[in-house]
Each structure stands twice: as structure tokens, then as C-alpha cells.
Amino acid sequence: MEPSHLRRLTLRQIQIFLAICRHESHSRAAEELALTQPAVSAQVRNLEELVGEPLFDYLGKQLYLTPAGQALRRAGQELLQRLGHLEMELAELRGVISGALSLAVESSAQYFLPAELAAFCRQHPAVTADMQVMNHDQVLKGLLENRHELVVMGRVPEDRSLRFIPFRDNHLLAVCAPDNPLRHGPPLSLVALAEQPLLVREPGSGTRGILEEHCQAQGIRLGERHQFGSLEALKGAVAAGLGVAVLPEDACRRALAAGHLAALPVEGFPLRRSWCLVHRRARHLSAVAEALIKHLLATP
Missing domain, CATH: 1.10.10.10 (Winged helix-like DNA-binding domain superfamily/Winged helix DNA-binding domain)
Known part of the structure; x- marks a missing residue:
């Protein structure tokens, strides 16, 4: 050729x-x-x-x-990325943060990140954002295939080709229906929690992976599980009394405050993790991505 x-x-x-x-x-x-x-x-x-x-x-x-x-x-994806970086670099020379930001987030992050993204875009009105919401495995796949410049995840894989930047606490709570009598009793052991009817997300979910890894580390096998493909459907099923679930506090804060869900006392809970910004080490980040990282790290 x-x-x-x-x-x-x-x-x-x-x-x-x-x-x-x-x-x-x-x-x-x-x-x-x-x-x-x-x-x-x-x-x-x-x-x-x-x-x-x-x-x-x-x-x-x-x-x-x-x-x-x-x-x-x-080659086409790399070309468009290079052109996008050129556009941003030229804007920087004019003292403006400008350009497109490609961001993918685990589904639980959708409950807090849009507000942060809105604040960032108000500071930098020349920025356009494309935020896609998906489960953990889909987010990671898109990152490794270079389809997203930055991703937000709560469960980070052991991969030295990736850089992880913690920027927010991610507390996972056990939750149940408001009329569940267990909420008023002594804290359940992890074994007792695993014996409850558990409601979980689909395979590939970051929250489900954290729970399974935590139980495996304690030598505990999860029992009966009902599976849901969305957080809203899962929360609705918990509120209706179908079972209990372990969810990020960010994803259920409003439902807890409204009384639709209740915290279930469990020994060792909440599980404490971090929300992380993740990017490939080999990829040169755009000025927009660097600015977003600074913004999120500076947010209380």
C-alpha cells in the first residue's frame, strides 16, 4: 500500500x-x-x-x-484524540480551558458526580462533557480500549498500567426496608448478613465485587441472591421488603433521609473504600482532564 x-x-x-x-x-x-x-x-x-x-x-x-x-x-480514534488535544493546547495559549471531556463512571457515582461536573463546567464554560454511566467491568473495558480519557470507579483492579487518584470517601452500607425488625436489634455478624435474602447488582458491578471480595476474605459464602440490573430497581425492591442489600452511601443517601430505606447494623460496616479517578499511565492527559482532577481533589 x-x-x-x-x-x-x-x-x-x-x-x-x-x-x-x-x-x-x-x-x-x-x-x-x-x-x-x-x-x-x-x-x-x-x-x-x-x-x-x-x-x-x-x-x-x-x-x-x-x-x-x-x-x-x-488510528482514527488516536487522530481525533490528537486533534482534540491540539484544540485544548491552543485554547490554553489564550488562557482558556477548552475542549471535550470523555468520562465514564460506575453507576453509583451518578448520584454525586453530575453536581461536581456542573460546578466544573461553570468555572470553565468552554468545556463540553460526555459522561457515560455503566457498571465496573464496562467502565474498565472502555478505559483499556482507550475510549475514555478518565473514569471514576469505587473498586480498583491491580493493574500497574493504570493510575488511581482517590478523591472521595466511598462508604458501603447494609440497608433494608424501614419495617425490617433487624434494624432495631444488635449488629448482625457478617455470617448472619450473608444468610439474609440478598439483593445484588449484575455480574460486573463494582459494588457487588466489593461485597463478594469482602466476604471471600472472611471465608464466608453468600447465600440466596436476587439480581437486579439497575440501582433504582434494586433500591425499590429493598424498600418493598424483598431482601437486604449493600450499597454505596452516595447511592442511597436520599432514600435513607426520606425513610424509604433504613440502615441495617452489621459488624464491621460501613465498608470503607474510596472513589478514584483512573486513567492509563501511558496516555497524555488533556488540559481539561488535568483541570477536572484538580477540581475534584480540591472539593471538600
């Missing part, structure tokens, strides 16, 4: 290609970019001619990236 062929690639073609990769669909990419589907398909054909390889395989209605497509996606 002659390098001159790739020099004919346009930024718009890269943007269209990456939109298809995100949505795994020509039609949804066209909708996002306000283009017709034939226009998107024509750009893909032009890209494949320039690259000299097919970029997608089509099996039934499902779209898959070829090895050439995977390579182009990596």
Missing part, C-alpha cells in the same frame, strides 16, 4: 467510519450524522478503495470489523 493513498483520507470519512463502528450499523451512523444511508455507504466504499482492504464483514444483519477495520479504528 502506497502511503500517498492514505494521505487522501479525509477527516469526515474517519468520522463516518468511527460512527459506524460505534453503532455497528450504517443506518444508525447516518442518523447520528444527519446523512443518508447511501451517502454513508459510498464513503465506506471510498475508504476501502483507499485502504485497499475490506473494512467490514457482514454476517446476516450483523456487522463485524475486519483486521484492517480494527487497525483503521485505532
Whole structure:
């Protein structure tokens, strides 16, 4: 492949290609970019001619990236990141923090981080934020695939390629329905807690992982468990008396104050962890990301 062929690639073609990769669909990419589907398909054909390889395989209605497509996606993402950093650096020369911030957070962080992000954006009105909420495993996957510059998580893996910056206490409480008689009794042992009907998040949840690791360290096996795919559904089930749960205080503070949930006394609780900002050590952080880190570390 002659390098001159790739020099004919346009930024718009890269943007269209990456939109298809995100949505795994020509039609949804066209909708996002306000283009017709034939226009998107024509750009893909032009890209494949320039690259000299097919970029997608089509099996039934499902779209898959070829090895050439995977390579182009990596290069395209890096190009857009570099352009974003250039935009921020030029703004810095003018004394302005400006640019886009890509942030992913574990679902329990959605109860406090939007307020902090709003305060940060008021200080820096030229910043645009893209905050995605997902479970622990999805956040970590996106970080390692370089799809997010910064992430917020409460359970940090042992990975030397990542830098962890604690910035906020993360206390995990045992909670139950307000009419549960156990809330007025002596503190339960961890064994007794594990024998209760437990309500947990889906596999991959950071909160669930912390509880399972804590019990495993004590040699305790969790008993009956009901699984929920969202925090709001889980809290509603606890309030209705289906069982008890272990949740971050940030996620249940309002429900506790309103009397919809009650704290359940358990020996050794609350579990004390930290919310952490996490990024890849090898990635050069943008001025916007650095400014957000400073902001969160300075917040009481």
C-alpha cells in the first residue's frame, strides 16, 4: 500500500467510519450524522478503495470489523484524540480551558458526580462533557480500549498500567426496608448478613465485587441472591421488603433521609473504600482532564 493513498483520507470519512463502528450499523451512523444511508455507504466504499482492504464483514444483519477495520479504528480514534488535544493546547495559549471531556463512571457515582461536573463546567464554560454511566467491568473495558480519557470507579483492579487518584470517601452500607425488625436489634455478624435474602447488582458491578471480595476474605459464602440490573430497581425492591442489600452511601443517601430505606447494623460496616479517578499511565492527559482532577481533589 502506497502511503500517498492514505494521505487522501479525509477527516469526515474517519468520522463516518468511527460512527459506524460505534453503532455497528450504517443506518444508525447516518442518523447520528444527519446523512443518508447511501451517502454513508459510498464513503465506506471510498475508504476501502483507499485502504485497499475490506473494512467490514457482514454476517446476516450483523456487522463485524475486519483486521484492517480494527487497525483503521485505532488510528482514527488516536487522530481525533490528537486533534482534540491540539484544540485544548491552543485554547490554553489564550488562557482558556477548552475542549471535550470523555468520562465514564460506575453507576453509583451518578448520584454525586453530575453536581461536581456542573460546578466544573461553570468555572470553565468552554468545556463540553460526555459522561457515560455503566457498571465496573464496562467502565474498565472502555478505559483499556482507550475510549475514555478518565473514569471514576469505587473498586480498583491491580493493574500497574493504570493510575488511581482517590478523591472521595466511598462508604458501603447494609440497608433494608424501614419495617425490617433487624434494624432495631444488635449488629448482625457478617455470617448472619450473608444468610439474609440478598439483593445484588449484575455480574460486573463494582459494588457487588466489593461485597463478594469482602466476604471471600472472611471465608464466608453468600447465600440466596436476587439480581437486579439497575440501582433504582434494586433500591425499590429493598424498600418493598424483598431482601437486604449493600450499597454505596452516595447511592442511597436520599432514600435513607426520606425513610424509604433504613440502615441495617452489621459488624464491621460501613465498608470503607474510596472513589478514584483512573486513567492509563501511558496516555497524555488533556488540559481539561488535568483541570477536572484538580477540581475534584480540591472539593471538600
